[in-house]
Amino acid sequence: MIRDFNKIRTFLTIARTKSFSQTSKKLGISQPAVTQQIRLIEDYLEQHVFIRKKNGTKLTKVGKSFLTVCQKIEKTLQKAENEVIDIINKKMIFDFGTSFVVGNYILPNYLNKIKEGIKNDVNIEVSTSAEALDKLEDGDVDMALIDVPNDSKNIVFKEWMDDEIVIFSNQKLPAKLTSNDILNYKWVCRDRDSNTRQIFKEALELSNLPDCDHFNIISESSSPTSIINTVLKSDKNSTPTVSIVSKFALEDYISSGMIYISKIEKKINRKLYIAYHKEKKYDLFVDKVTAFLMNHKSK
Template structure:
């Protein structure tokens, strides 16, 4: 007899994702564990439920019947949980921890859609990725949106959006900048400890560029401060003031012609943004609605 809904939920996720590996990522468990749970269901029901195909999975005749029943059970559970959450949400605020670029430039475009799901106030806490991860793990944040994959036990991490860090200035730059040209610029840098600075330093080290030889005229603690510092710098064609930042942070200024970007010859600085939440909340339909909304949001 099937005494809990966990294995039926795994079955539903496999069908929804059309893949054992994608179901594994969504549920935060290993692919062998997913396979084992499906096998357990089949043994308990004495019926083959799923056939694996090259292009995904296919339900057997018995699997289709089980799928209909499992959906009904899931709907009943979801409705009960939603009723409970409506009561709870009168007393709590949904808290999202977000790294600087995401919190300042991406979340504002989707926050109203998230509010429709939450039906209550949302508090966005902007911080460095490491602090966000710790606060999600400590149950102080409901959800984390990070730009640095700091992996810790007890959390699920979902790859989200791709970001590119670009060289930019308020002075028009050549389309491609050689590594030797980097030493001619005046630099505004992020502070020590920021993920952006670390990623840029690693890239330059790979290219054989010594950041210690740069003419750094300022260090600031946020992407907004970087952008404002460059905008207010004197225009100097021989020695432009430059920095490296997420393209999301300067999209409007690039379109308006207030800022200009250039590519570093032979290199692109790319990174992934991640969504993270507690493993124990992977069955929370309220939280999963928000995660699904974020995963559908592509710029």
């Protein structure tokens, strides 16, 4: 009986109107039907819930206790209904899975504009590109913003923006590095499986410069934040400690004079991608988010 909210609705309406006849009109059911529903409640509880008098209907002691329970049920159902309406209206949190650079250094620059543009709260889960794509395929995030696409047939990839990888140090560097410079510096390298390291190796080869495997490597890391902090804390009176990272990650440090950048002959560029599940290819909400991102690219 508790699972039948029609009876509970009838009971609550009588408790509020204090009238079986008004309840009949309000709910659009016959008065005998109202009476029958209350009788079923009383049979279930094995006690009366209302006393009918000339001046109106009053709750019994048991009826008052039952009213408290019914009000809790009503409140829970109303909350659930509102949540369903939010889902229908797409008023839920939109989850982005992102690579380190996108999540830590690009999206925060215009997160509020994204929220306003898609009229939704936004959550960012920062990890590697591979982990973000795994979450996307598993349905744990709505969209992935990454720098390394995979070959999944379940995911749609769209080129989003260009990302420039730069060489940097906490000391001033030549505008363009030579082989001697590169071999002399102390390097904090990306880990060997890193896509960023692979892109750098290719750019070195095209610039006729030594392979990074032959550098003076003092440490390796997969975290851009850790790499930046290591370079920042290096001795400024010693041989420069250098590394590579997305220029997006260095903008504040460059403008404040804490970091200096340099380049090689071949520009080190890569693409960043918007990714979503192919089942949402024609989803209007995903289309809206994609369009907003495409029109609000960081420069």
